[in-house]
Amino acid sequence: MSRRKAWNADPEPLLRVEPGFRLDQVDPDATPGFPGRKIDGLEALAAGASRLAALQERLYAASTAGDQRRVLLVLQAMDTAGKGGIVSHVVGAVDPNGVRYAGFKAPTAEEREHDFLWRIERQLPSAGQLGVFDRSHYEDVLIQRIRAFAAPDEIERRYGAITEFEDGLTAEGTTIVKVMLHISKDEQRERLGERLDRPDKHWKFNPADIDERLLWDRYQDAYQIVFDRTSTPQAPWYVVPANRKWYARLAVQQLLLRALEDMQLSWPKADFDVAEQRQRLAES
Amino acid sequence: MSRRKAWNADPEPLLRVEPGFRLDQVDPDATPGFPGRKIDGLEALAAGASRLAALQERLYAASTAGDQRRVLLVLQAMDTAGKGGIVSHVVGAVDPNGVRYAGFKAPTAEEREHDFLWRIERQLPSAGQLGVFDRSHYEDVLIQRIRAFAAPDEIERRYGAITEFEDGLTAEGTTIVKVMLHISKDEQRERLGERLDRPDKHWKFNPADIDERLLWDRYQDAYQIVFDRTSTPQAPWYVVPANRKWYARLAVQQLLLRALEDMQLSWPKADFDVAEQRQRLAES
Numbered sequence: 343m344s345r346r347k348a349w350n351a352d353p354e355p356l357l358r359v360e361p362g363f364r365l366d367q368v369d370p371d372a373t374p375g376f377p378g379r380k381i382d383g384l385e386a387l388a389a390g391a392s393r394l395a396a397l398q399e400r401l402y403a404a405s406t407a408g409d410q411r412r413v414l415l416v417l418q419a420m421d422t423a424g425k426g427g428i429v430s431h432v433v434g435a436v437d438p439n440g441v442r443y444a445g446f447k448a449p450t451a452e453e454r455e456h457d458f459l460w461r462i463e464r465q466l467p468s469a470g471q472l473g474v475f476d477r478s479h480y481e482d483v484l485i486q487r488i489r490a491f492a493a494p495d496e497i498e499r500r501y502g503a504i505t506e507f508e509d510g511l512t513a514e515g516t517t518i519v520k521v522m523l524h525i526s527k528d529e530q531r532e533r534l535g536e537r538l539d540r541p542d543k544h545w546k547f548n549p550a551d552i553d554e555r556l557l558w559d560r561y562q563d564a565y566q567i568v569f570d571r572t573s574t575p576q577a578p579w580y581v582v583p584a585n586r587k588w589y590a591r592l593a594v595q596q597l598l599l600r601a602l603e604d605m606q607l608s609w610p611k612a613d614f615d616v617a618e619q620r621q622r623l624a625e626s
Numbered sequence: 627m628s629r630r631k632a633w634n635a636d637p638e639p640l641l642r643v644e645p646g647f648r649l650d651q652v653d654p655d656a657t658p659g660f661p662g663r664k665i666d667g668l669e670a671l672a673a674g675a676s677r678l679a680a681l682q683e684r685l686y687a688a689s690t691a692g693d694q695r696r697v698l699l700v701l702q703a704m705d706t707a708g709k710g711g712i713v714s715h716v717v718g719a720v721d722p723n724g725v726r727y728a729g730f731k732a733p734t735a736e737e738r739e740h741d742f743l744w745r746i747e748r749q750l751p752s753a754g755q756l757g758v759f760d761r762s763h764y765e766d767v768l769i770q771r772i773r774a775f776a777a778p779d780e781i782e783r784r785y786g787a788i789t790e791f792e793d794g795l796t797a798e799g800t801t802i803v804k805v806m807l808h809i810s811k812d813e814q815r816e817r818l819g820e821r822l823d824r825p826d827k828h829w830k831f832n833p834a835d836i837d838e839r840l841l842w843d844r845y846q847d848a849y850q851i852v853f854d855r856t857s858t859p860q861a862p863w864y865v866v867p868a869n870r871k872w873y874a875r876l877a878v879q880q881l882l883l884r885a886l887e888d889m890q891l892s893w894p895k896a897d898f899d900v901a902e903q904r905q906r907l908a909e910s
Contacts, residue, residue, distance in 0.1 A: 403829040430721040437714040439729060439760065443722045476723065531907060538904050544896040545687040552906050612828040620822050622836050623815060 346385045347378030353593050354600050359569045359579040365562055370526040370585040376592065383588040390595045391435035397602035398440045398472055400609065405470025407610035410515040413601055414466070414473040415594070418480050419523035420561060421551045422533035423584050424591075425476050428523070432595045433474050442467040445476040458482040458492075458500060459507055469515070472598070479504060480572075484564050488557055501571040508577040517601045518577040521594055522565060523584035527558050630669045631662030637877050638884050643853045643863040649846055654810040654869040660876065667872040674879045675719035681886035682724045682756055684893065689754025691894035694799040697885055698750065698757040699878070702764050703807035704845060705835045706817035707868050708875075709760050712807070716879045717758050726751040729760040742766040742776075742784060743791055753799070756882070763788060764856075768848050772841055785855040792861040801885045802861040805878055806849060807868035811842050 353375035376383065401411065415433070417425045433441060444465035453461045459479055467473025483500050486492045492500075508518055525533075534555070537547040554561070573579040580597060584590035637659035660667065685695065699717070701709045717725055728749035737745045743763055751757025767784050770776045776784075792802055809817075818835060821827040838845070857863040864881060868874035 406829050426721075426723070429723050433722050434718070436722075437710075438717050438720075438722065438725050438727045438758065439710070439713050441722050441727075443725075445723060474722065531910070534907055535904070538900055538907065541896075542893045544900070545690050545894045547896070547898070547903070549898050549903055549906075552903065552910055555907075555910050609826045610829045612825075612831070614831070614833050616822055616828070619831070619833055619836065620819070622833075623818055623822065623839075626815070626836055626839050 347376075347382040348386055349375050349596065350377050351375040352600070353596050354580075357580040357582055357593060357597070359573040359581060363569055363573070363581075365524070365566050365569065365581065368524055368581050368583060370524050370529065370583045372583045373586060373589040374583070374593075376589060380586070380588045383586075383592045387431070387588065387592050387595060390592070390599060391432075394432070394595060394599055394602070395435050395437060397599065397607065398436045400607035401472075401602060401605065402437075402440050402470035403610055404607055405468070407613070409610075410469045411517070411605055412467045412469050412471050412473065412515060413517045413519065413598065414475065414511070415598065416475045416478045416480070416518065416520040417523070418478060418484070418521070418565075419584070420525060420530060420558070421554060422530050422537070423523040423525045424587050425523060427587055428521075428591060428594050429474060429476060431591045432598070433472065436472055440471055442471045442473045443476065444474065446478055446481060459503065462507075466511070467516070479507070480568060483568060484561065485554075487564050487567075488560050501567075504572050505574055505577075508572075508574070512576040517605070519597050519601055520573075520577060520579045521597065522569075522579060522581050523590055524581050525584045527555075529585045530555060530558075631660075631666040632670055633659050633880065634661050635659040636884070637880050638864075641864040641866055641877060641881070643857040643865060647853055647857070647865075649808070649850050649853065649865065652808055652865050652867060654808050654813065654867045656867045657870060657873040658867070658877075660873060664870070664872045667870075667876045671715070671872065671876050671879060674876070674883060675716075678716070678879060678883055678886070679719050679721060681883065681891065682720045684891040685756075685886060685889065686721075686724050686754035687894055688891055689752070691897070693894075694753045695801070695889060696751045696753050696755050696757065696799060697801045697803065697882065698759065698795070699882065700759045700762045700764070700802065700804040701807070702762060702768070702805070702849075703868070704809060704814060704842070705838060706814050706821070707807040707809045708871050709807060711871055712805075712875060712878050713758060713760060715875050716882070717756065720756055724755055726755045726757045727760065728758065730762055730765060742770075743787065746791075750795070751800070763791070764852060767852060768845065769838070771848050771851075772844050785851075788856050789858055789861075792856075792858070796860040801889070803881050803885055804857075804861060804863045805881065806853075806863060806865050807874055808865050809868045811839075813869045814839060814842075 356374040404411065417428060419425050429443065449461065462479045483497055487497050511518060534551060537543040569579050582590050582593045640658040688695065701712060703709050713727065733745065746763045767781055771781050795802060821831040853863050866874050866877045
C-alpha cells in the first residue's frame with residue numbers, strides 16, 4: 343500500500359459553480375480536496391491515467407453496440423493557464439482513436455458568415471469519443487464581448503443560445519464538462535516571462551497575449567457573467583485553481599473519471615453465437 | 627548506460643518495398659534490424675516515445691511560422707494484425723493536439739456517390755500534424771477488388787489515381803509512411819480465438835472477420851499488386867513483420883522517428899523584439 347496522500351474529498355462538488363459563486367473568491371493556489379503535495383499529485387495522476395484510458399475504451403465499446411453517449415471537455419482560461427498541459431497530460435492518456443480534439447482560434451472569414459455555433463457543431467465528438475474543445479463557443483461571449491467584435495444585443499442573445507445548445511447535446515447523450523483554469527495575474531506574468539526567456543518557447547508567445555493581459559479585470563468580469571448565465575444543472579462549470587499545474591491536471595482528470603464512472607459502462611454483449619463462431623474459426 | 631540491446635541496423639531500408647519485393651517471402655515472425663528480445667523492445671519503445679513527442683512538437687512549432695510540412699501514417703493489415711495497438715502505443719505518445727486520426731470503414735451512401743478519394747481528402751492532416759489513417763484509400767483496391775464492389779476497369783484506374791494523389795501530397799510537404807502489418811494466418815486464428823474467449827473482447831469481433839479470413843490468399847495477392855503498383859520513391863510501402871506485436875510497434879515508431887528526423891526541424895525564430903516584449907510584460 344502506498345503511503346502517498348490521495349483525495350480526501352471528491353473535488354466535483356468543491357469545484358462546481360453554483361448560484362452565488364464568486365470567481366474573485368477562488369484562490370488560484372488552492373488544491374481543494376487534495377491534501378498532498380506535488381509528488382503525491384503526480385503519482386495519483388499516473389494511476390488515474392490508466393483508469394481513464396480503460397473507461398474510455400468501455401465507452402467506445404458501448405458505442406459499437408449503439409450506445410450514443412459521449413463526453414465533451416470544454417477548456418477555457420487566460421493565456422498560459424495550462425490548457426495545453428491538460429490536453430497532453432490528461433487527455434493524452436486516452437487512445438487517440440477515442441479522442442476528438444478541436445482547437446478554436448479567431449474565426450475565419452467563412453466561419454464569420456455563419457452563426458457562432460456553426461463551427462462548433464462541426465467539431466462535436468462522435469458516440470464513444472472524448473471530445474476536447476481547446477477554447478470554444480465561450481470565446482464568443484468573452485473576447486468578443488470585451489473587444490466588441492459583436493453588438494451588445496447579439497452578445498446578450500448568445501448566452502441563451504449557448505444554454506439551449508448545450509441542453510440539446512445533453513439530451514442526446516453528451517456529458518459536458520466545462521472547465522475554467524484559474525490562475526493569478528502574477529502567475530501569468532511569470533509564465534509569459536518564461537516563454538520570453540526560452541528560445542524554444544518563443545513560438546508559443548504572441549505580443550497580443552500582453553494586449554489581452556492588460557484587460558485582465560475585464561476578462562474576470564466576463565467570466566463571472568459566463569458562470570452566472572451558463573452554469574446549469576445539466577452542464578455546470580468547474581473553476582479549477584491552476585497556479586499549481588499538477589493540481590489542475592489531477593482535478594480535471596478526476597472530473598473526467600467521475601463523468602465516465604457515472605455512466606456505469608459495461609462491455610456490450612456479443613450479438614453472435616460464440617460457439618458457432620469458434621467452430622467456424624477452427625475450420626478456417 | 628543500459629545493457630539492453632538496441633537496433634543494430636536502421637530498419638527503414640530493411641522494411642521498404644523495392645522492385646522485385648515478394649510478400650510471400652517475408653517471415654511474419656522476424657525482427658529485422660533488432661537483435662533483442664521483447665523486454666529490450668519494450669524499453670526501446672518507451673525511450674522512443676518521448677523523442678517522437680518532442681519531434682512532433684517541433685513540427686507543430688514550425689507550422690506556426692508557416693512551415694507546411696506534415697506526416698501521414700497509412701496503416702493497412704489483415705484483421706487483428708495490430709493497427710489499433712500501433713495507434714495507442716506508438717501514436718499515443720504524441721500530444722493529442724498534434725494528431726489527426728481517421729478510421730475508414732465501409733463507405734457510407736454519401737461517400738459512395740463521390741470518387742473514392744473524396745472522403746480521404748477530407749481527413750488529411752494539417753501542417754504540423756501527424757495524420758493516421760486506420761485503413762485508407764487502399765481498401766478501394768483491396769476488399770473492393772476481391773469482393774468486386776467496383777468494376778475491374780475502375781479498380782485498374784485507381785492504382786494510377788492513388789500514385790498521382792500521393793505525388794501531389796508529397797509535393798505539398800506531406801511525408802507519407804505507408805505500413806502493412808504482416809501476420810501469419812495461424813497467428814490470426816490465435817488472435818481471433820482470444821477475442822472469442824474473452825467477453826471483454828467480444829465487441830471487437832465480427833463474424834465477417836472470418837468471411838474475410840477465408841479469402842486470405844486472395845488478400846495476399848491483392849496486397850502484392852498494391853506493392854507492385856503503388857510503392858514509389860516518394861511514398862514507399864513498408865512491410866512490417868507483426869507476429870510479435872512489440873516488434874511491429876517499435877519498427878513503426880522508428881519509421882516515424884526517421885521521417886521526422888529527416889526534416890531537420892528547428893524551433894522557429896521569434897518574429898517580435900524579445901527585449902521590447904519583456905519591457906511590456908514588466909509594466910503590465
